Amino acid sequence: MSNQVALTGNEAMAQAMKQINPDVVAAYPITPQTEVVQMFSQFVADGAVDTEFVTVESEHSAMSATVGAAAGGARAMTATAANGLALMWEIVYIAASTRLPIVMPVVNRALSGPINIHCDHSDAMGARDSGWIQLYAENAQEAYDNAIQAVRIGEHEDVRLPVMVNMDGFIISHAVENLELLADEDVKEFIGEYTAEHTLLDTENPIAVGPLDLQDYYFEHKVQQAEAMENAQKVVVEVAKEYKNLTGRGFEYFEEYKLEDAEIAILALASTAGTAKAAVDKLREEGVKAGLLKLRMFRPFPAKEVAKALSGLKAVAVMDRADTFSTIGGPVFADVRSALYDVKSDVEVVNYIYGLGGRDTTVEDLEFVYNDLQGIVNSGEVNKRVKYLGVRE
Amino acid sequence: MSKKDKQKPGWKSIPEGGLILEAGNAIKYKTGGWRTHRPELDMDKCINCHFCWIYCPDSAVVSEKKEVTGFDHDYCKGCGICAHECPVDAITMVKEEPSTEK
Numbered sequence A: 001m002s003n004q005v006a007l008t009g010n011e012a013m014a015q016a017m018k019q020i021n022p023d024v025v026a027a028y029p030i031t032p033q034t035e036v037v038q039m040f041s042q043f044v045a046d047g048a049v050d051t052e053f054v055t056v057e058s059e060h061s062a063m064s065a066t067v068g069a070a071a072g073g074a075r076a077m078t079a080t081a082a083n084g085l086a087l088m089w090e091i092v093y094i095a096a097s098t099r100l101p102i103v104m105p106v107v108n109r110a111l112s113g114p115i116n117i118h119c120d121h122s123d124a125m126g127a128r129d130s131g132w133i134q135l136y137a138e139n140a141q142e143a144y145d146n147a148i149q150a151v152r153i154g155e156h157e158d159v160r161l162p163v164m165v166n167m168d169g170f171i172i173s174h175a176v177e178n179l180e181l182l183a184d185e186d187v188k189e190f191i192g193e194y195t196a197e198h199t200l201l202d203t204e205n206p207i208a209v210g211p212l213d214l215q216d217y218y219f220e221h222k223v224q225q226a227e228a229m230e231n232a233q234k235v236v237v238e239v240a241k242e243y244k245n246l247t248g249r250g251f252e253y254f255e256e257y258k259l260e261d262a263e264i265a266i267l268a269l270a271s272t273a274g275t276a277k278a279a280v281d282k283l284r285e286e287g288v289k290a291g292l293l294k295l296r297m298f299r300p301f302p303a304k305e306v307a308k309a310l311s312g313l314k315a316v317a318v319m320d321r322a323d324t325f326s327t328i329g330g331p332v333f334a335d336v337r338s339a340l341y342d343v344k345s346d347v348e349v350v351n352y353i354y355g356l357g358g359r360d361t362t363v364e365d366l367e368f369v370y371n372d373l374q375g376i377v378n379s380g381e382v383n384k385r386v387k388y389l390g391v392r393e
Numbered sequence B: 001m002s003k004k005d006k007q008k009p010g011w012k013s014i015p016e017g018g019l020i021l022e023a024g025n026a027i028k029y030k031t032g033g034w035r036t037h038r039p040e041l042d043m044d045k046c047i048n049c050h051f052c053w054i055y056c057p058d059s060a061v062v063s064e065k066k067e068v069t070g071f072d073h074d075y076c077k078g079c080g081i082c083a084h085e086c087p088v089d090a091i092t093m094v095k096e097e098p099s100t101e102k
């Protein structure tokens, strides 16, 4: 039995955490994630969960305590945003390389500086090479769904990796939406019991976690991580299918919106995908063959599938809500273009860096992008490969 | 890759995440290979205070029947702490020539 409710993204995420009922949560509040931790700590105080809640003095400690708990065999979670994620940095890598299946909602916010509390993806994109699986959500429903699936994905014996469940700050985290929550017992059954293969608390079989790993083995452990990411692709699909059976919702790596017969398309992740759908609908009414590929999974990157979905198009705009300052485009763009190189497709791919620091991105902005793509198709020319959408000169 | 590294197990057969699953295996790691200088004991000077034995970070000072008799070269890494701590200068660090690394 599911339950239709009106919740903000943060409330939905706190509900997901309540239903997951982790053994340990160690978290520190930071805008716009604060409510997740605040509400969850209320569940702890009310005895609604069995979780050991560790109040810490910083995000570095939050991730450290989460890693310690996970190494002790606990199902452990934390949550953060922006500068909080930045402060965790050192331990974020350690969580992945120690192969601890921690689930962490990240309520995406621009990294300082200049200081800003609003949405962009510079926080999570900065952690793209940390070895965490990354899922993105268009709305609160998807963020909730991703959080529950993340437990299964990360804990799978072929994966054993931490998962970052991303949700756009304010745009999703603070907006009320109509969504469906699963029944508590359905979540319990779906995620199952967690039994770590090796734990620090198993005194019968003592282990050492995090020992020095030098020239002779570090490299092999990194290849194991890469292999686990390969395996995650298969597991993400399996878990998505099972979740769809249960809820009727969701997709595997991405959602294709009116893409099948499209000539031009936008590739976007997170809430902007919803805005792009409105633009697609509008353009379709005018007879423009516009489509959208909404990416759900960014790490691992589903290169083959993305390339296949885009290779038949005439022009694609990749939307990046973070800059790499490489001067050759954002992080998503780099991966998409690289994926297309292998299929030797003629599709023109351009990049728009947009919405930094929470700059509003409207349906009109995305229509402008589609118009730009049409211009490329008509003229056969790309005058500028990487552009900043709607920035003032 | 060095010859020595080539003989070690590959990524498919080692524990994930750098975990060490076997307890008390530090004994297998012979730090003697690090040594560039070797401690030498002058038993005539030694007063058996056991300072060296206490301070040695690798438990490589050998004590038999309450007497310091020498060093375990499998584990002595040549740090010189024993020589530094000895109150009567009974230990001298001598350059290893040739290298003792196997």
Ligand code: SF4
Pocket: B039, B055, B056, B057, B058, B059, B060, B061, B071, B075, B076, B077, B078, B079, B080, B081, B082, B083
């Ligand atoms: S040189 Fe260092 S390792 Fe060797 S016996 Fe002396 S104190 Fe121990």
Ligand code: SF4
Pocket: B041, B045, B046, B047, B048, B049, B050, B051, B052, B053, B068, B082, B085, B086, B087, B088, B089, B090, B091
């Ligand atoms: S510290 Fe010097 S005197 Fe004391 S036991 Fe060692 S070698 Fe002998």
